[in-house]
Amino acid sequence: MEYTVEIEVACPWCGEPLVTGADTSAGDYETIEDCQVCCRPIGFRVSCRPGSVEQVEGAGPG
Template sequence: MIDEINISCPYCGEVFETTADCSAGDQEYIEDCQVCCRPIVITLHVSDMTLINTEVRRDDE
């Protein structure tokens, strides 16, 4: 199941939309900000194919 999620870039603060595959369980991956192009670490917490929590942080933290 693919969900669309809005995240806020921890560098520039802009909000942009991305997708999350909730059928794959908990995940952590790096995606570049669509505005400033800096790398963002996105952590998804999934239970029963439902997105429970999304954490976003800089990759240098």
């Protein structure tokens, strides 16, 4: 079973699409990743189960 799932979300700062991998092996988690376009940090809250992502929320700090 593949535990890394590719997801696409819009950057909350610049609106550009961001493609990243979500690790679904550990269940729900939070992480911070920089936008590939504007380089600002995005806090992600990922809800998942092994092999699939159920929900992704991305927000800037604050």
